[in-house]
Amino acid sequence: PRRRPRARRPPAVRMRDLGPAAIRALTRFNDRHPWSHNAHFHGWVLRRVPSGSSTVVEIGCGRGELAVALACRSAQVIASDTDPAMREATLQRAAALGATNVLVGAAQLPDLPSGSVDAVVMVAVLHHLPLRETLQHVSRVLAPGGRFLCVGLARRESHTDTAWEIACAISNPVIGVVKHPLANHAPAGPPPFPVRNPRHSLREVRAVARENLPGARVRRR
Numbered sequence: 700p701r702r703r704p705r706a707r708r709p710p711a712v713r714m715r716d717l718g719p720a721a722i723r724a725l726t727r728f729n730d731r732h733p734w735s736h737n738a739h740f741h742g743w744v745l746r747r748v749p750s751g752s753s754t755v756v757e758i759g760c761g762r763g764e765l766a767v768a769l770a771c772r773s774a775q776v777i778a779s780d781t782d783p784a785m786r787e788a789t790l791q792r793a794a795a796l797g798a799t800n801v802l803v804g805a806a807q808l809p810d811l812p813s814g815s816v817d818a819v820v821m822v823a824v825l826h827h828l829p830l831r832e833t834l835q836h837v838s839r840v841l842a843p844g845g846r847f848l849c850v851g852l853a854r855r856e857s858h859t860d861t862a863w864e865i866a867c868a869i870s871n872p873v874i875g876v877v878k879h880p881l882a883n884h885a886p887a888g889p890p891p892f893p894v895r896n897p898r899h900s901l902r903e904v905r906a907v908a909r910e911n912l913p914g915a916r917v918r919r920r
Contacts, residue, residue, distance in 0.1 A: 728872050728875075730883070731882040731883050736823075737822050737850070738764060738765075740822060740850045740920070741765050743848075743850070744765065744769075744820055744848045744850070745772060748769065748772045748773065748846070749817050749818060749844065749845070749846055752772060752773040752774070752818055753773065753774045753775060753817055754773065754774070754775045754776075754815065754816045754817055755772065755776050755777070755816065755819075755820060756776075756779065756811065756816045756819050756840070757769065757776065757778050757779065757819075758779050758807065758819065758820070758821050759779070759821060759822070759823070759827070760778035760779060760780045760785065761785050761822075762785060762788040762792065763785075763789030763790075763791075763803075764792070766778035766789055766792075766793070766798075766801055767789075767798045767801060769801075769820070770793070770798040770800050770801050773800070773817070773818070774800060775800050776798075776800060776801045776802065777802050777806070777811075777816070778793075778803045778804075779803075779804055779805060779806055780805070781805055781807070786803050786805065789801070789803045790803050808837065809836055811840045812840070813839050813840060814840070814841070814842045815840055815842065816841060816845060817844075817845050817846070818841075818845060818846045818847070818848060819837050819840065819841060819845070819846075819847045820848050820849075821848075821850070823850060823851065823852065824849075824851070825849055825851040826851055826853075826895060826896075826897040826898065830899055830903075830904065830907050831910075831911065834907055834908060834911040834912060835911050837911075837912065838912055847915070850920070852897040853897050853899060853901040854896070854897045854898060854900045855900070856900035856901070856902060857900075857902075860900070863919060901917065904917055905917040
């Protein structure tokens with residue numbers, strides 16, 4: 700006798716197929732409750748700028764949000780960006796808020812005199828630059844007692860890095876809902892600034908930082 704054909708079962712869901720689907724779902728959710736990771740750390744930077752600073756430099760000032768805020772903490776703020784559109788946005792923001800002590804230009808760390816600034820600030824910029832050379836210039840331009848305040852990205856290298864990223868992926872939408880409880884249904888546009896994946900791991904960043912900036916502390920946030 701002929702055997703009855705077996706009913707077809709739906710293909711099994713493979714574990715590796717869940718990753719991209721979960722990422723897409725998280726991205727859609729985060730787009731509906733957006734918040735700026737860069738702006739989130741502005742307060743951390745401002746609280747750590749040395750009081751009574753004469754000159755503070757922000758490398759990669761973007762649209763000038765942090766540079767204008769720094770104007771209240773320093774006699775002079777040098778806001779630098781290689782993008783003309785970002786420099787123009789910073790100029791307009793500073794003018795609108797009356798921040799006359801914000802100087803906007805394209806000068807980078809190699810262009811600054813040695814020991815000339817009290818603080819160097821970078822937010823999501825260091826991974827765009829050559830790590831060792833940049834930190835050497837930071838050390839050179841800082842005056843005695845100066846401070847380097849950097850919020851950056853690192854390449855995933857270890858199981859600890861993976862666990863940290865998973866924890867952040869879970870906490871990120873929670874923070875988004877707290878900050879923006881009403882869902883935004885407008886389509887998310889491209890970021891207004893260049894995006895680049897980090898090349899160095901946290902271990903590598905920590906090693907180069909300690910080599911060129913003795914006493915530097917590199918922590919996960």
